[in-house]
Amino acid sequence: MELRIDWTRVERCRTLASAIVEPVEEFIAAHSTVSVERAALRLLGVDGVTADEVPAPNAIVDSLSETGLQSGVALAFGKALAETGLDPAALGEALALGRYALEDFSQTPEQAARGALRPHVEAALTRIRAQREDRAARMARLPQLPPPLLYVIVASGNIYEDRTAAVASAEAGAQVIAVIRSTGQSLLDFVPFGPTTEGFGGTYATQANFRIMRGALDEISEKLGRYVMLTNYASGLCMPEIAVMAALERLDMLLNDSMYGILFRDINMKRTFVDQHFSRMLNAYSGIIINTGEDNYLTTADAVEQAPAVLASQFINEEFAHRAGLPDAQIGLGDAYEINPDIEDSFLNQLAQAQLARQIFPNAPLKYMPPTKHMTGDIFKGHLIDAMFNLTSVMTGQNIHLCGMLTEATHTPFLGDRALSLENARYIMNTARHLGEEITIKPGGAIEGRAAEVLEGCEQLMERVAAMGLMNAIDAALFADVSRAPEGGRGYEGVFARAADYFNPFEDALRSAVAPVAS
Amino acid sequence: MELRIDWTRVERCRTLASAIVEPVEEFIAAHSTVSVERAALRLLGVDGVTADEVPAPNAIVDSLSETGLQSGVALAFGKALAETGLDPAALGEALALGRYALEDFSQTPEQAARGALRPHVEAALTRIRAQREDRAARMARLPQLPPPLLYVIVASGNIYEDRTAAVASAEAGAQVIAVIRSTGQSLLDFVPFGPTTEGFGGTYATQANFRIMRGALDEISEKLGRYVMLTNYASGLCMPEIAVMAALERLDMLLNDSMYGILFRDINMKRTFVDQHFSRMLNAYSGIIINTGEDNYLTTADAVEQAPAVLASQFINEEFAHRAGLPDAQIGLGDAYEINPDIEDSFLNQLAQAQLARQIFPNAPLKYMPPTKHMTGDIFKGHLIDAMFNLTSVMTGQNIHLCGMLTEATHTPFLGDRALSLENARYIMNTARHLGEEITIKPGGAIEGRAAEVLEGCEQLMERVAAMGLMNAIDAALFADVSRAPEGGRGYEGVFARAADYFNPFEDALRSAVAPVAS
Amino acid sequence: MSRVVKPYGDTQDDGKVQLSFTLPIEWSETADEAARQLVSRMGLHDVQVVEGRRIASGFSFFVLYASTSQSVDVEAIKLPSARAHAMTMDEIDAFIAERLGRKIRIAGACIGTDAHTVGIDAILNMKGYKGDYGLERYHMFETYNLGSQVAVEELVRFTKEHRIDALLASQVVTQKGSDVTNFTALSELLEAEGLRDRIALICGGPRVTNRLASELGYDAGFGRGTLPSEVAAFIAVTLAERLRHAAARV
Amino acid sequence: MSRVVKPYGDTQDDGKVQLSFTLPIEWSETADEAARQLVSRMGLHDVQVVEGRRIASGFSFFVLYASTSQSVDVEAIKLPSARAHAMTMDEIDAFIAERLGRKIRIAGACIGTDAHTVGIDAILNMKGYKGDYGLERYHMFETYNLGSQVAVEELVRFTKEHRIDALLASQVVTQKGSDVTNFTALSELLEAEGLRDRIALICGGPRVTNRLASELGYDAGFGRGTLPSEVAAFIAVTLAERLRHAAARV
Numbered sequence A, B: 001m002e003l004r005i006d007w008t009r010v011e012r013c014r015t016l017a018s019a020i021v022e023p024v025e026e027f028i029a030a031h032s033t034v035s036v037e038r039a040a041l042r043l044l045g046v047d048g049v050t051a052d053e054v055p056a057p058n059a060i061v062d063s064l065s066e067t068g069l070q071s072g073v074a075l076a077f078g079k080a081l082a083e084t085g086l087d088p089a090a091l092g093e094a095l096a097l098g099r100y101a102l103e104d105f106s107q108t109p110e111q112a113a114r115g116a117l118r119p120h121v122e123a124a125l126t127r128i129r130a131q132r133e134d135r136a137a138r139m140a141r142l143p144q145l146p147p148p149l150l151y152v153i154v155a156s157g158n159i160y161e162d163r164t165a166a167v168a169s170a171e172a173g174a175q176v177i178a179v180i181r182s183t184g185q186s187l188l189d190f191v192p193f194g195p196t197t198e199g200f201g202g203t204y205a206t207q208a209n210f211r212i213m214r215g216a217l218d219e220i221s222e223k224l225g226r227y228v229m230l231t232n233y234a235s236g237l238c239m240p241e242i243a244v245m246a247a248l249e250r251l252d253m254l255l256n257d258s259m260y261g262i263l264f265r266d267i268n269m270k271r272t273f274v275d276q277h278f279s280r281m282l283n284a285y286s287g288i289i290i291n292t293g294e295d296n297y298l299t300t301a302d303a304v305e306q307a308p309a310v311l312a313s314q315f316i317n318e319e320f321a322h323r324a325g326l327p328d329a330q331i332g333l334g335d336a337y338e339i340n341p342d343i344e345d346s347f348l349n350q351l352a353q354a355q356l357a358r359q360i361f362p363n364a365p366l367k368y369m370p371p372t373k374h375m376t377g378d379i380f381k382g383h384l385i386d387a388m389f390n391l392t393s394v395m396t397g398q399n400i401h402l403c404g405m406l407t408e409a410t411h412t413p414f415l416g417d418r419a420l421s422l423e424n425a426r427y428i429m430n431t432a433r434h435l436g437e438e439i440t441i442k443p444g445g446a447i448e449g450r451a452a453e454v455l456e457g458c459e460q461l462m463e464r465v466a467a468m469g470l471m472n473a474i475d476a477a478l479f480a481d482v483s484r485a486p487e488g489g490r491g492y493e494g495v496f497a498r499a500a501d502y503f504n505p506f507e508d509a510l511r512s513a514v515a516p517v518a519s
Numbered sequence C, D: 001m002s003r004v005v006k007p008y009g010d011t012q013d014d015g016k017v018q019l020s021f022t023l024p025i026e027w028s029e030t031a032d033e034a035a036r037q038l039v040s041r042m043g044l045h046d047v048q049v050v051e052g053r054r055i056a057s058g059f060s061f062f063v064l065y066a067s068t069s070q071s072v073d074v075e076a077i078k079l080p081s082a083r084a085h086a087m088t089m090d091e092i093d094a095f096i097a098e099r100l101g102r103k104i105r106i107a108g109a110c111i112g113t114d115a116h117t118v119g120i121d122a123i124l125n126m127k128g129y130k131g132d133y134g135l136e137r138y139h140m141f142e143t144y145n146l147g148s149q150v151a152v153e154e155l156v157r158f159t160k161e162h163r164i165d166a167l168l169a170s171q172v173v174t175q176k177g178s179d180v181t182n183f184t185a186l187s188e189l190l191e192a193e194g195l196r197d198r199i200a201l202i203c204g205g206p207r208v209t210n211r212l213a214s215e216l217g218y219d220a221g222f223g224r225g226t227l228p229s230e231v232a233a234f235i236a237v238t239l240a241e242r243l244r245h246a247a248a249r250v
């Protein structure tokens, strides 16, 4: 059911995306953030918390002077490594407990620091590569069900209940499990520590929680004979650190959007741009598929009106991702089924939009988000809206399919809700498996017309954004009707200009390992 | 979404249908049944019951000698009319109460009888015409919602609860209300009398119940500004009588199949053929749309295998209907969504079948029956199967749409079930209203292939039926895997050969009013 | 040993239950509250009316979630299962040949005015159900399928005439308790005719449970999803037991 | 006068209710029976387990229909409705001008870590909700929308500083009772700061009911489907009443 598309417009949009992203990339190259630095420490093996429950990476980065920070924490930490002869984990603990201070070692020559770091950097990258290879081996051995990948969320607030839920979902047909974070975590400028059992509307993303979940899913994957993927959320104030944890614990996907935090969490844009870049380089190296958050445009604003903005955001996310070295196969661009279900022919518009994304991004594993905004307590109607979403997905060949819940308006999913939801997806996708291949879209009809309209609107929007620059465009509320100032929002204090001697061994290593992709 | 169809095959099927029906029509012309005779009495105005609760029409027909019967009850009754000077209702009562006996008047000349009957025959036909005109006027004044006509059943067993349910359904969007009959009524060789409050799995079809329901629906039609139709079941041992009641009480549709009773209720085939003919002539005259029962083939046997038999039955029902004077616009041919929902691409097969019927019978108001057989106690899944049925219906332009119930496997519908069901239909049909127009079917693809296969299978089946004759074919279990002997089954004792002086003034009047339609 | 369980929403023992129903009242905030109170009276707490709306004049529909404080001890459930004797067709035939040494005579019907024969056919017909052969296919059964809408009197007459060993009655329509009425009529008539003790009396249908069957004085009841071999095994084992008891009494 | 109603299936007072839930047990006939018993213990009768199946190891899902013997007297429900004062925007503005003679100062926020602003925005923003204008559009309101994830302390500070007359708190996330926790924290802090009596304190969110609000010591609570004008009318009437009472006391 191919649409005829004006490909010159598509090319123009890609050119515009590059023009839009280029200046931001220059800013990124000249800056770092506290979270990038903490991520470097985590990669080296620093973990744990202080007596006051402050995570060691935070304690250490916060202990740096401003100039110390501007050179990158790796340098100071490397010096201490060289002097103390401790391994990074032990050193991190000692620093966190205040047994040493980084400034004690400021006189150590840079070369010694680099030398001391080298084996640990290598070790970290080796660990990540090992996880990547392990994943590849498991996926080859434990093949997945026919596409799309059915994706469900667990969100009880308690990692152990989540584990039960995840295993049950996998048995019921889920191919991807996402552990939704507690409200507020994305605004924390640190990553909580250890297994957690208390969250609201979700469960904290901690490395221990990642590990518990990965262990359970590995076990059930073996039992089921198919690899079940795990995902979590990076976007927020700690994108780089969560990317590290995900790499180490073999998550398979990660929510990672170049603008989500800015628009939807009022996180400073400069902070977000720098953070997303580093975290995406890591994602690229880890073989993790990112999931972008275009669905969020549609939860507050009207889905018909916002369709061009969604497409524009997909182009921009793609460009940022390419620049961070992510190949198409790892760019899970988002879209959502959020048009008011009571509009006549709304299904046709949904089809148009989904198929348009499919054709414009043929190699991206598109991530399709379910209806949420128009879901109500009428679970019976909700189940039907989900069915039409499932139908659209299978007709247009989406890849990552977040299953809608009939109880969307009521509570984070119950175990039984997830079973019904998976059954919904399986039934619809099976009964209409090859429908998309057996029909053609009427040339010049309503569906093609809608697709053309969206593409045209997208191009116009991107022209405006390119003309004023991305940061000013966001300031001017060109995305999601939200205005964010370049210096406003949370976490701006954590952004800093790199000194001339700024040093981040991981960035260097990743840059040579994951080359930017030409869009 | 037109299918390319081999029209020479379609023509061949129509030729075969004519060849199949022709000999049966000869049989019909030479016979009558007790129910046809009772229908004549009812048309004349005979009603009520004897002291033993035997309906007056039964008591009177049963009182005739064999030869008396063979001349038609009208003759004997006409003689009594002439002699007593009573009006038919009063005469009927007097006969039922045993105050007179028909044989008392056997010496009266035939001419006197005919003369006495004439005004009452005229009056009956005038009443029916008046109802037909009343319907037309109401429908013009109170226009219906966009097609298809949403049709729901009420079946509490109690006509007063049914009335509540019918009004509520109309408010919730129903355009047609069917009152389902109690189990067993189709095997009764009489029609129960008066309002009834006790039925099992349905409510008795009585003239009083018809009237109660029609009254309630007329009232709500005015309130809603759209005419709500009423329907009930004719097929069974009393097809002609129920056709009379429906004509008099202004029902708008009637289940009336030329073979249903034979195959699914083990009613004698000769009885059924004669009865369906007379009842359909009446339906034609009353402007009542018949609904045929092809869906029943699919409730016991496999829907994929039986598809050719369904189509064959549609051709045969069409031919019988045409011979009884029904124009296409009054022939609601049945089909159903009964393929196992868990078969891959089952939706494609359903589309193929529904669209095939649509194109072969372009002027017939197709009646599309919902999934029943594969519905289970899992009401959530059931609601989804109904949704795909709804989608098929709107895509292929079905006309009369019997709404599926999520509780199909559990109970006759609750008031709330019907509301959910109507909401399901409305949502799906609205969100995908013009989908059928916006797509084309891949030439030579799976959908077209399936349609061609069904048509071919149908032709083959009809060749066999034509070769052996319809009665023998039914004996040989060529339909629905059920074998019925020409002289077997219920009600055969009520079939009789017409004597040379057989007289049925209604048949004569109807034959000249409703001319057979050329297929 | 006991194992007490509660409904599971997303947390062990949260007791979460979903409900829906219609109330014969016009929708309003008060109607929502009426729905809430009604569910509270069922002993549920944390009642949330997540949907309440008018579906017709004078009728409102509600969807609710709530927590029950009730629980049930799964280990304490003593359910005499009619499906307990898993055997294959060949095993059952061999078992009958050995223990009874003769064919078992079986009659089945859909009784009363019920015409839903698919279920009883699934049990009796050669073809069977879900790949499990029907009773007609067994060497050691002689099977009579009387079809649909068979009056209880007729079935009892047939049982007497054909010296039936096992009688199978089906009921699918359950509205206004018509199934219970017909099942009861059958067992009472058999009793009255002095036939009850001689036969294995079995009922079935989608709403039948073995518990209901014993309440009605049947030897067993089979519900949705029954396989023919489950019924066959039950008949074989039951009649063999009877023979053993009868032998013991001699 | 009383009007006692029961759920309506297809017959007046049949009491029919649909339920579904998950039990943490492997599916079997016994599991069906456990589900049945559980629902019986809720005081329901004629319990029918129409669906029971395994959804994962150790978990089964059930759908049931049953009849409740409970009923509820609709006339006896005394529900202080927060939505009782139907007025248009112009009427409300006029009412405030006449009764209070000054603008009402309103602050609204989504409190705690909750970021769901769509609901409170629907009430406050110009644009409003379902064609009903938001409070910002009223001449006689001066409105501050503090947005999302506003700490209770910050909101109370703001209330004091800006001499707020009516405070609107929203909570959409309700998991583990976080909504009740945050609402309670807010009202307690206002109390502690001596501000509570001076303001109209209002909460809202999809799971809020006016009943819950009064339990938590709020003046009113607004749930799903609330229109801005309903809130506006409540604020106007409540503050006018207070003024009258205060005047009376002088």
Ligand code: B12
Pocket: B155, B180, B181, B182, B183, B184, B200, B201, B202, B203, B264, B296, B299, B300, B372, B373, B374, B375, B376, B407, B408, B409, B410, B411, B412, B413, C108, C113, C114, C115, C116, C117, C118, C119, C120, C122, C123, C129, C168, C169, C170, C171, C172, C173, C174, C175, C202, C203, C204, C205, C206, C207, C222, C223, C224, C225, C226, C227, C231
């Ligand atoms: C097919 C069907 C029909 C066909 C029946 C064809 C036939 N020859 O059987 C037709 C179209 C004729 C029909 C008609 C009617 N039907 Co009907 N029908 C159904 C339907 C769709 C499927 C039933 C079925 O075949 N199930 C498949 C079989 C294999 O399952 P089963 O019966 O449960 O049998 C299994 C077990 O229960 C068990 N079993 C069953 N019997 C026995 C007996 C013994 C001894 C044993 C050991 C085991 C056993 O073994 C079987 C295999 O596992 C159901 C809805 C549904 N989806 O369930 C409605 C349904 C049963 N019908 C219903 C009704 C009301 C009717 C009518 C009365 C409607 C009307 N007024 O016109 C008519 C009248 C028929 C009559 N006189 O009885 C209602 C019954 C409501 C109720 N609970 O009272 C249902 C539930 C639909 C509804 N929701 O309204 N129906």
Ligand code: B12
Pocket: A155, A180, A181, A182, A183, A184, A200, A201, A202, A203, A264, A296, A299, A300, A372, A373, A374, A375, A376, A407, A408, A409, A410, A411, A412, A413, D108, D113, D114, D115, D116, D117, D118, D119, D120, D122, D123, D129, D168, D169, D170, D171, D172, D173, D174, D175, D202, D203, D204, D205, D206, D207, D222, D223, D224, D225, D226, D227, D231
């Ligand atoms: C949109 C949405 C989002 C958007 C929010 C964007 C935004 N700026 O608001 C985004 C995508 C960001 C989001 C995120 C999350 N969400 Co959210 N989200 C929703 C969704 C789809 C719709 C909510 C909505 O906008 N409703 C429309 C408005 C108009 O309705 P309303 O809020 O009820 O408001 C009306 C009335 O209640 C009332 N009202 C509301 N507040 C007030 C206040 C006052 C004073 C008054 C008078 C009246 C009033 O008036 C309004 C108009 O009538 C719901 C699901 C659903 N369909 O309901 C989930 C839902 C609310 N989200 C949920 C969750 C868990 C989350 C997350 C925590 C998930 C996660 N872990 O990542 C995050 C975190 C957000 C956070 N920190 O709080 C859950 C909450 C579960 C629960 N009951 O606890 C829901 C129910 C989804 C689910 N089933 O899991 N979400």
Ligand SMILES: Cc1ncc(COP(=O)(O)O)c(C=O)c1O
Pocket: A181, A182, A184, A185, A186, A187, A233, A234, A235, A236, A255, A256, A257, A260, A265, A291, A292, A293, A294, A296
């Ligand atoms: C891209 C992206 N990142 C992160 C999140 C979750 O963020 P938070 O924890 O702030 O709700 C979302 C939520 O939808 C998202 O789309």
Ligand SMILES: Cc1ncc(COP(=O)(O)O)c(C=O)c1O
Pocket: B181, B182, B183, B184, B185, B186, B187, B233, B234, B235, B236, B255, B256, B257, B260, B265, B291, B292, B293, B294, B296
């Ligand atoms: C054509 C037709 N007539 C009549 C009936 C109802 O007949 P009975 O009352 O025998 O169930 C049906 C049932 O589906 C039917 O399809």
